[in-house]
Amino acid sequence: MPPDAAQTARDMKTARFNVSINVETVRDYIFAGRGKWEAHEKIENILQKDPVFDKSQRDFIGRNKSYERALIITRRLVELQRIHAWTQEEAKQATFILSEVLPITLHDIAFEPVFVGQASPEMMKEYWGLVSNKGIQGCYLQTELGHGSNVACLETTATYLPDTQEFEIHTPTLTSTKWWIGGLGMTATHGIVQAKLILPGGKDMGPHLFLVQLRSLEDHCVLPGISIGDIGPKACGGISAMDNGYATFHHVRIPRTNIFSKFAEVTKDGHYTQPQNPKHSFGGMMYIRASMVTRVGWTIAKAITIAIRYATVRRQGDLDVHGMERQVIQYPSTYYRLLPILSHAYVFIALGRQTTGVFTTLSDQCDSGDFTGINEVHALLCGLKILVTATAVKDLETARRALGGHGYSAFAGIGRLYADYLPAVTYEGDNFVLDGQVARAAVKSYKSSLSVPDQPLGIYFSYIRLLNGKHPIPIVDARTWQDSQAVVHLLEWRAALMLKNHVQTMDKLDANANHRLSAAITDAFVAQQIRETIAGLTKLPKREGDVIGKLYHLYLLTAAEDGLVDLFSLGLLRSGDRDLRLEIKSLCSVLLPNAIGLVDAFSFSDWALDSALGVSDGCVYEELWRRAQLNPFNHVDRTSLYRETLRPMLQEGRAIAKRANSRL
Numbered sequence: 001m002p003p004d005a006a007q008t009a010r011d012m013k014t015a016r017f018n019v020s021i022n023v024e025t026v027r028d029y030i031f032a033g034r035g036k037w038e039a040h041e042k043i044e045n046i047l048q049k050d051p052v053f054d055k056s057q058r059d060f061i062g063r064n065k066s067y068e069r070a071l072i073i074t075r076r077l078v079e080l081q082r083i084h085a086w087t088q089e090e091a092k093q094a095t096f097i098l099s100e101v102l103p104i105t106l107h108d109i110a111f112e113p114v115f116v117g118q119a120s121p122e123m124m125k126e127y128w129g130l131v132s133n134k135g136i137q138g139c140y141l142q143t144e145l146g147h148g149s150n151v152a153c154l155e156t157t158a159t160y161l162p163d164t165q166e167f168e169i170h171t172p173t174l175t176s177t178k179w180w181i182g183g184l185g186m187t188a189t190h191g192i193v194q195a196k197l198i199l200p201g202g203k204d205m206g207p208h209l210f211l212v213q214l215r216s217l218e219d220h221c222v223l224p225g226i227s228i229g230d231i232g233p234k235a236c237g238g239i240s241a242m243d244n245g246y247a248t249f250h251h252v253r254i255p256r257t258n259i260f261s262k263f264a265e266v267t268k269d270g271h272y273t274q275p276q277n278p279k280h281s282f283g284g285m286m287y288i289r290a291s292m293v294t295r296v297g298w299t300i301a302k303a304i305t306i307a308i309r310y311a312t313v314r315r316q317g318d319l320d321v322h323g324m325e326r327q328v329i330q331y332p333s334t335y336y337r338l339l340p341i342l343s344h345a346y347v348f349i350a351l352g353r354q355t356t357g358v359f360t361t362l363s364d365q366c367d368s369g370d371f372t373g374i375n376e377v378h379a380l381l382c383g384l385k386i387l388v389t390a391t392a393v394k395d396l397e398t399a400r401r402a403l404g405g406h407g408y409s410a411f412a413g414i415g416r417l418y419a420d421y422l423p424a425v426t427y428e429g430d431n432f433v434l435d436g437q438v439a440r441a442a443v444k445s446y447k448s449s450l451s452v453p454d455q456p457l458g459i460y461f462s463y464i465r466l467l468n469g470k471h472p473i474p475i476v477d478a479r480t481w482q483d484s485q486a487v488v489h490l491l492e493w494r495a496a497l498m499l500k501n502h503v504q505t506m507d508k509l510d511a512n513a514n515h516r517l518s519a520a521i522t523d524a525f526v527a528q529q530i531r532e533t534i535a536g537l538t539k540l541p542k543r544e545g546d547v548i549g550k551l552y553h554l555y556l557l558t559a560a561e562d563g564l565v566d567l568f569s570l571g572l573l574r575s576g577d578r579d580l581r582l583e584i585k586s587l588c589s590v591l592l593p594n595a596i597g598l599v600d601a602f603s604f605s606d607w608a609l610d611s612a613l614g615v616s617d618g619c620v621y622e623e624l625w626r627r628a629q630l631n632p633f634n635h636v637d638r639t640s641l642y643r644e645t646l647r648p649m650l651q652e653g654r655a656i657a658k659r660a661n662s663r664l
Helices: 005-017 023-030 034-049 063-083 088-098 105-118 121-132 278-313 332-367 374-401 404-408 414-425 431-451 462-468 478-482 484-504 513-539 542-562 564-569 577-600 620-629 639-662
Strands: 138-141 157-161 166-170 178-181 190-198 204-213 226-230 245-249 252-255 315-319 325-327
Touching (some): 005 620, 034 088, 063 088, 332 513, 332 542, 332 577, 404 414, 431 484
Parallel strands (some): 157 190
Antiparallel strands (some): 166 252, 178 245, 190 204, 315 325
16 A cells, blocks of 8 residues: 555654664765854855745746846845855855856856966956956856867957957857857856967967956946857756857957966067966866866765655555555665765765865966976866766766656756756766867876886876786685775776777777776776775764765775676676676665665755755655645636637537437
């Protein structure tokens, strides 16, 4: 028999009663300290109590209203920052907690970081007060109608005119139209434009960054010589509040000082100062990729919280010992899908902090003129971007499908996450294009290690050390899968041997070689980071450290499972895939009693999660019913529509049926 409404609440209470870990201890671990959690909670309480951030109607409004609502939210966020004297980091945390797609997003994650990283002292002095205080609203104009990931072939030009000491920004072709630019369609007043720098005499110096005013600061009208519009609705209704726009420039003049010249400059007479590293203009993109990892972790955390909570209270199918239908979470086919997703969330949240630290260190080094690490970090961020975005899209859909039919309801919440996150696999670099960049960097590092054997390899390419002839290839048996260190070592060997084979067959690579190599390299790097993270779990109480360690071990096992074809083809594994899968199942069953505690540790309030199926008290059916009653569609008088459409059709159908019956 199906459960009554009260049963779902009892099931949730029972699940929490069976949790053996201290949820608050794990929560503090996830947030990197009690103080950071308390700061997070303080900001969320402010947001949750403010009626501007009410979410009850957002599933029922169209795109125009979504954009209007987003602007109101944006203004209120800025007001709250001033009222509460939030720092820039606290303001960003508020936006992160709110988890709404806002036109201001690209200002925060692209426009501001580029200013900090690449503006000259003079430009910072003139504009930073406006940028940081939202006196102007910025966007980042890189992608064009005809080019996205291939930044080197962007067509928009910035020609220097020494007579007037200006750059002329121009859109020479239809395909050079800037396209997909977040915040451009209706919001931005200024843009950072990626354009080819053309020096006097016509010499093309490749893509550089330029500050261009787009709209009047008096009436917000688009300035002369510029054409701007919104590109239209996105697939699946995703990111509907974002005004992704297009722009063309018709010989638009800007001052010479509007080039971002921290690393490259054009003098008054047109002389070009060469940057120390050609990737200097990629800083904004690298920052976005670095920040993606943590955001992915928390996005997956939301989805898996909803899925595990709902699977805990949803009863379907076989009867249990009490004569009730079994909880869906108890089916191996369910927990085998969901618990690895939970491990992804934990790993990516921790990995994101490490990645941000790596990028911050690189930025400091570049500021001091040291560009030695930029190529490796660029490759690292490319690889991580591929991994986390592809994993997130897969995990969000897997979690949604685990909800059964109700997962297709907007009220479930995962569909919204999926639609908004889906484009991540192509923006900031198409994943399959980035595979090639990772592979090229690895080949270069490997060849360099052959010519200079003792040179440092760096954190991303440390697995290459295994190819120096001093390390025996591991022997894999059933015990391997029980040892995190052994699995990490195996994943490193997978990357090393794949790279060696890749180099040896460079003249006849198959079409998917770059993708497989890139995945193996990034898996090896993440495995190394997990090894270090597991070692640091000794600072936690033993019980909590043990459970989190098992969750990290589950990540390693599923990474090996995803790489089984490679492991077999490289000769690293001759048998034992069944042992691996049985170990995954066994580990999932051990983790299962703490599943609710592990998702509770993310500490999403019902307001933040905004899911009828993920409510903390387990009363999912009451919440689905409540939300359906809010549906404006249920409160519209359709009498006139009925008279004009349905009634004539129904009457005609009945008349035809009556005539047919009379002839029988």
